[in-house]
Amino acid sequence: MNDVISVAAIQMNCILGNKEENLSKSERLIEDAVKKGAKLIVLPELFNTGYRVEENDLDLAEQIPGETTSWLERICSENNVYIVGCILEKSITNGVIYDTAIVVGPKGLIGSYRKIHLWDKENIRFAKGNEYPIFDLGFARLGVQICYEIGFPEGARILSLKGADIVVYPSAFGKERLYxxxxxxxxxxxxxxxxxxxxxxxxxxxxxxxxGGFSRIVDPKGKIIVEASSEDEVILAEVNLNDVKNQRREVPYLRDLNQCVIKENLIF
Structure with missing residues (x-):
């Protein structure tokens, strides 16, 4: 396993409901990330459709694998990279849609994650996921959460306990709540x-x-390595996975967590 890898986040505006234009813009930005040496690239939430397409969710949703999955597979294969992109997923149950992140690599689709904690009216639009998968990319173990879930520490903790070195958050996070x-x-x-x-x-x-923008890559000490400031921008950083194990020894939250006590006192 290579301990040092280059990762990128693509901050972008989207054209509402226009998949063709959004995929075209995304590809240009992905090409920029690839030229800069990125191995893992993350796209925003619902990057291919825009976010406020609620009246057209059923028409714009895709099965996985499907159109956008195939598009990502082509790009990953051509450039030997890994990409996380979040789309509207059409369930096999007619009329049911998920807000879903897909993880794709040079050999094709690796897996998907369905958003568990839905924001406000998303509870009307989408069904909820119920699993926290870990995606082994070979060079890193990846966990995925989506947007609003940044405020739910349980998800990141579960993924970390299951072995995640990196957790990504494809997001359409509002400017009003940038704090x-x-x-x-x-x-x-x-x-x-x-x-x-x-x-x-x-x-x-x-x-x-x-x-709100302000896409960022944050290290295991909570330090912002790089942050975006423009409408359409690629940010890139080298991450050293040795820093993960070193920080977990320096501040051993995961070692010292008493899971038995937590489980006994959970109230739902």
Missing amino acids: VWDIATRSRALENGIYVIACNRTGKERGKTEF
Whole structure:
């Protein structure tokens, strides 16, 4: 396993409901990330459709594998990279849709993650996922959460205990709550000793839903390595997975966690 790898987050605005244009823009930005040496690339939440497409969810949703999965497979194969992208997933149950992240590598689809904790009216749009998978990329063990889930420490903790070195957050996080984004992105990294790749949207949809940007890559100490500042931007950082194990020895939250006591006192 190579301990040092280059990772990238693609911050971008999207054209509402226009898959062709969004995929074209995404590919240009991915090419930029590849030229800069990125091995793992993260795209924002619902990057291929835009976020506020609720009336057209059923028409825009895809099965996995499907159109966008195949598009990602082609890019990953051609460039020998790994990409995480989040799309509307059409369930095999007619009429049911998930907000789903797909993980793709040079050899094809690796797996997917369905958003578990839904934000506000997403509870009307989407069904909830119920699993926290780990994706072994060979060079790193990857966990995925989506947007609003940055504020749920349980998800990142579960993924870390299951072996994640890096947790990524494809997001369409609102500008109004950037104070949450700022604290939570660093907290999830620090409390688990992980790298966090928090990839956010920019732009405004329907004249009122404004996305916050400030995509960032955070190290296991909670330090921001790099942060985006433009509408369409690629940020890139080298991450050293030795820093994960070193930080977990320096501040041993995962070692000292008494899981038995937590399980006994959970109330749902």
